[in-house]
Amino acid sequence: MKSYHQKKTKKRTYFLAFFFILWLGVLALRLVQLQVIDHVKLKAEAIQQNQKIQKIEPKRGSIFDRNMTILARSVPRYSVFFHPLENESHSEQWSRAKKIGQTLRLSSSKLSTIRAKINKDDNFIWLARKIEEQKATQVLNMNINGIFLMEENKRFYPQGNRAAHVLGRVDIDEIGVSGIEYKYNTILQGIEGEGLILRDAKRRRYSFETLKPPVDGKDLVLTLDETIQYIAEKELKNAVLQSQAEWGTVIISEPSTGDILALANYPTYDLNHLPNPPTRLDRNKAVHHTYDPGSTFKIITLSAALENKSVGFEETFDCTQGYVVYAGNTFWDHERLGILSFPEVFIHSSNVGTIFIGQRVGDENLCRTIKQFGFGQRTGIDLPAEERGLLNPLERWTKISVASHSIGYEISVTPIQMLQTLNIIANQGVIVPPRAVKKIHDTEMEALSPLPYKKAISEETAANVRNILLGVVASGTGVTAQIPGYAIYGKTGTAQKYDRKTKQYLTTAHIASFAGVVENDRPLFSMIVVIDDPKGHYYGSQVAAPVFREIAKKILRYLCVPPAKKSLDTLIASKAGKQSNE
């Protein structure tokens, strides 16, 4: 007979065995649940905890000037974003976000946008993007749950407002929206990559494997020269402010290559502190704005006359009246100029004489020459939003058109087109398209292939035009552009502004311009200065030509080009044995 204790022990053993088996059963079921039923989900969770695919942002290419001065570069910055915690009410979320908002001094409108997003149950909310390092540290030190920092790149322009209209700008996501940044966005941007991060149980990163390497954007080397750009911007600003003009633009180029050495507009803006709205000053007037060029366009009439041999050098034109009536319209000279020879008509910029010459050239020849110089077409400069200008087809020319076109009216041009005209003369009739980007800077310096060149006029015509334009600066309307010791040729222009509302030319508003070339043994650089609506003095010779002179003087100094005719009284110091015998 079993004792009481034996029975009790047996009962306890069964009891324990039952619970043990039950426990094992539960464990087994749990294992089945984990390993079989929830396998896919849990595996994914484990991978998520242990592994992370991370996008690798490519670095946007930098932009340099021709001497490798940095003009634009992307630098790392932190962005702050907000992620709601589990079972957190909207008000709790808002109080967390608000704390950061106060630290970052976010505007009330920004804060209300964040609040609206919280109320919409957004899982990812940007609080601030691309903030200063100091502020990012402040946020990090606050150690608030659900507030994260993400490293991004921010475009930085070390030179501030230098060449703002050429460089253009990018949006918050580093996508180009204007200028070179827009035109070459695909090259600068690069291609996003992917990487695999492995983390341990403490979520420490112990391995990083690049799955798809990012392709960084390529660097661009511009044709601009930072120093020349600085000189142009500074002098242009002074001129616009002094003359109380609406705006002004200066373009400087190297005729033989078409390289743009400087392109300045005023007013301008600081690329690191954009005006609001930024589009207000975005327009690059040098390539975008069209205007009636006035007398600078007489270069085309002069070229047409010489190319078609319509007028002889020895011929004279009677400009004594100071005006001419043509097809019922009266055209005036700025003063009575008397009887002028063919070159003198251009040297003294006589409208009357030029109209006589234009008549002799004829509308067909004049229109053809205008087209040969590329008016009515884009120059092909690698900057966005270039305008074609306005050139009416010959069929739409009226009786007055030949006279108007001869003196630069009834046609709209851009400053870059006018500069190209001077470059054609400097290049002995060859059209060399202007360009702003010199190289795509890669491991192998990849030079951009030049476009095929065309010829606009003959070498002989170009040489004769050049000689007459030398006279403009030596003794004509362009004397204010003169720099002693240097060969300069060019043409002044003073055009009445066209009012699109009243469809009439205004007698009270003008565009003053001067386009010219500075030569040494070869053409060194060409330049156009356009000043819109100057107050007080408004002639190109009074407003634009002096700006040309000041800029040219400083560039010549910068390029170390001494005056050709040096005399001992102008040269007070020179190293022994190095003095020229000139």
Place this chain on the structure above:
Amino acid sequence: MVRKKFGKKEIFIGIACTLFALLMLSLYVWHQTESVSLGYDSAELEYRVIQLEKEVEKLETVKSSLLTLDRVENIARDKLKLSEPEEEQIVYEDIEKER
């Protein structure tokens, strides 16, 4: 039942085998630990290289912004009281020779 006695040689071989097995196991564990540890170091160094490269670029950019021509001109004019030279004060060195 009589328990079999092992000889000294057998005991020595047994201990040696056990020690060898322990050594191999230790080596394996050490190797694994070292690999993970080197992984940490390598990841940290790679990260540091990237950070330093970024720092160099940042400093280059800062240098460039400190050397902007308007800033240099302002310092030259205001602090150093320099002014632009007159035309006759300019000497074009070596230009004649190059010509």
